Amino acid sequence: MGVTCVSQMPVAEGKSVQQTVELLTRKLELLGAEKQGTFCVDCETYHTAASTMGSQGQAGKLMYVMHNSEYPLSCFALFENGPCLIADANFDVLMVKLKGFFQNAKANKIETRGTRYQYCDFLVKVGTVTMGPSARGISVEVEYGPCVVASDCWNLLLEFLQSFLGSHNPGAPAVFGNRHDGVYGPADTMAQYMELFNKIRKQQQVVD
Amino acid sequence: MADVLSVGVNLEAFAQAIGAIQALRSSVSRVFDCLKDGMQNKETLEGREKAFIAHFQDHLHSVNRDLNELERLSNLVGKPSENHPLHNSGLLSLDPVQDKTPLYSQLLQAYKWSNKLQYHAGLASGLLNQQSLKRSANQMGVSAKRRPKAQPTTLVLPPQYVDDVISRIDRMFPEMSIHLSRPNGTSAMLLVTLGKVLKVIVVMRSLFIDRTIVKGYNENVYTEDGKLDIWSKSNYQVFQKVTDHATTALLHYQLPQMPDVVVRSFMVSGLSKKFLPLIPPD
Numbered sequence: 001m002g003v004t005c006v007s008q009m010p011v012a013e014g015k016s017v018q019q020t021v022e023l024l025t026r027k028l029e030l031l032g033a034e035k036q037g038t039f040c041v042d043c044e045t046y047h048t049a050a051s052t053m054g055s056q057g058q059a060g061k062l063m064y065v066m067h068n069s070e071y072p073l074s075c076f077a078l079f080e081n082g083p084c085l086i087a088d089a090n091f092d093v094l095m096v097k098l099k100g101f102f103q104n105a106k107a108n109k110i111e112t113r114g115t116r117y118q119y120c121d122f123l124v125k126v127g128t129v130t131m132g133p134s135a136r137g138i139s140v141e142v143e144y145g146p147c148v149v150a151s152d153c154w155n156l157l158l159e160f161l162q163s164f165l166g167s168h169n170p171g172a173p174a175v176f177g178n179r180h181d182g183v184y185g186p187a188d189t190m191a192q193y194m195e196l197f198n199k200i201r202k203q204q205q206v207v208d
Numbered sequence: 209m210a211d212v213l214s215v216g217v218n219l220e221a222f223a224q225a226i227g228a229i230q231a232l233r234s235s236v237s238r239v240f241d242c243l244k245d246g247m248q249n250k251e252t253l254e255g256r257e258k259a260f261i262a263h264f265q266d267h268l269h270s271v272n273r274d275l276n277e278l279e280r281l282s283n284l285v286g287k288p289s290e291n292h293p294l295h296n297s298g299l300l301s302l303d304p305v306q307d308k309t310p311l312y313s314q315l316l317q318a319y320k321w322s323n324k325l326q327y328h329a330g331l332a333s334g335l336l337n338q339q340s341l342k343r344s345a346n347q348m349g350v351s352a353k354r355r356p357k358a359q360p361t362t363l364v365l366p367p368q369y370v371d372d373v374i375s376r377i378d379r380m381f382p383e384m385s386i387h388l389s390r391p392n393g394t395s396a397m398l399l400v401t402l403g404k405v406l407k408v409i410v411v412m413r414s415l416f417i418d419r420t421i422v423k424g425y426n427e428n429v430y431t432e433d434g435k436l437d438i439w440s441k442s443n444y445q446v447f448q449k450v451t452d453h454a455t456t457a458l459l460h461y462q463l464p465q466m467p468d469v470v471v472r473s474f475m476v477s478g479l480s481k482k483f484l485p486l487i488p489p490d
Contacts, residue, residue, distance in 0.1 A: 001426065121444045146424045146444040149404050183404060183426075 002121075002145035003184045005157050006192035007170035008199065009126075009138040017128055017135040024126050024140070025115060027164045033117035039125045040069045041139075042111035043197050046095065046102040063102060064197075065095060066190050076190040084187035107132075110197045112139045121145045122160060129200050137200045140165065141189075148183045150176040221284040228281050232274035239267040365414045370396055373415065373468045377475055384479065391435050399429065399436065400478065406447065408454065408478060411438055415467035417474060420454040422447045454478065 012020045029035070046063045066076045075091040078084040087094075095102060114127030123143040129136050142161055147153040154172055161170060174195070175188040242263050247256040371388060374396070378386040387399040395418070398410040404425050411419045423429055423442040431437045442448055457477050461470045 002424075121446055146446045147405070148424075148426050152405070 001148070001184065001186050001189070002123075002143050003147050003150050003153055003157065004141060004143040004189045004192070005154075005161065005170065005173055006139060006141045006189065006196055007161070007168075007173075008129075008196055009140050009165060009168060011138065017138060021114065021126060021128055021138055024138070024164070025117075028117050028119070028124060028126070031119060031164055033119035033122075033124060036116045036118050038069075038113065039116045039127065040067075040111060040113045041127070041193055042067055042109065043194065045105045045108040047105055049099075049101050049103050064194050065092070066193065068186070068190065068193075071186060074186075076187065078187070078190060078194060080194075084190060086187060108201070110136075110201065112193075114139075124164075129197070131201070136203070139193075139196055143189075150182075150184050150188075218285055221281055225278065225281040225285055228274060228278040232271065232278055235267065235270040235274050239264070239271060242267050367394055367396070370412070370415055373471065374398065377472055380472075381475070381479060384475065389436060397436050397438065400475070401425075402478065406450070409436060409438055415471060417458045417471065420451065420458060422450040422454055 009020065009024065011017055012023065015023075043064050043066045046065060048061050048063070061079060064078050066078070068074070068076070073089050075087045075089055076084060077087060077091065095104070108131075110129065110131045112127035112129045114125060117124040117126070121144060123145065125139075125141040127139045127141075129139050140161075142157060144153055144157055144160075147156075154176060158170070158172075173192050175191050242260075247260045250256045250259055367390070374386055374388050378384070383403045385401045387401075389397050389399070391397060395414070396412045398408075398412065400408040400410060402408065406425055407423050407427070407429055409421045409423070409429060410417055419438070421438065421441065424444055424447055427442060427444075427447075429437055442451065458474055461473050461477075463470050
């Protein structure tokens, strides 16, 4: 797993989500990227059940259980600012058994699906973020395989992003600031996706 | 006996028929020659025309005669004897492949191609000889008799010495760590880890560096058996290019008499690869 940057692409003026995605993919193909199939990242929200809060009177914590098609045998469970657990795919079944402690907020299920492109050592994924039946936004993920230290190659990633995103300028993800010289891992990518999904959930619905 | 007789008749008529074919061919070519030469010079136009027509008629008659002779002889030759069936070899005469193969043009292309190849090979050998890549201490052209009988000593070093040299280099640079192992006999295999950027596998032959492979920090350098994988290339194009540079470096640094200096310079050149992630891909 190399250093990854996940950002949201704003929908172009006067165009729908699908048209903007098509524009992006066409630019990528002109650049010379090779289409390599599809990808899917989804996220489910769990509330801490009321019965466990009891006398403490704390607000319920939200837990996100995510899957990434890049790691088909794994399941990621993370809290907002807390630790991230990387577990086996059977973790979903375990969550069903933990119904007493964590309750699934089914309406908040959000996912992004799209195509996966390979360009030299870069892996680019452009996906449409959907919540239920409606498309809410566009997610762009770029991974640079050879490097595992975030601070070393952020400039390179930014340059590459600008070459096909055009005027949109993504800022450095927060996870990069947390670990300066630490090895980048898939948990950081899922944290970025979680932030993206939360931001999109708060946005108003995009008119299709 | 009957066999020989029947064969004998056929053979005579055969030979005569072949002669008749040659006669027919020559008379036909005479007809065409006559047409090609056209009318010969005579005083009057009529004279010329008459002479031409007379000649032409003569030639056509001779063609007719030869053709009749050939027909008569071919009837004499008859069918091949039933006792000697030819089976498939009799079909050889029907083989049309030779007519359809553009033999001459293909031969010509092959000739031109081999000429070009020879020319390019000459140029390439001239260029390559300028950069001598021999890493042994023996000079070229020294005959076997004059070569010293003693083996070059730099190739037969005690493994302990090699270990010492490597551990000394290991201590020289803080961000570079070298791990030595000998899974296949006496030749050392080094796994050099450079910061968190890359790993280099160096295969050595006593103190001479034989091969290098550069891989990313997160790539697997061991095979399924747990042994060091010295053959598979990196998955990333960046590191494949760096492997090419490293191989060039190891061929460039040559000092047959002082191999430890060579190893040290090679490691120093490897340090610059730490700044790799800043180089954009081509």
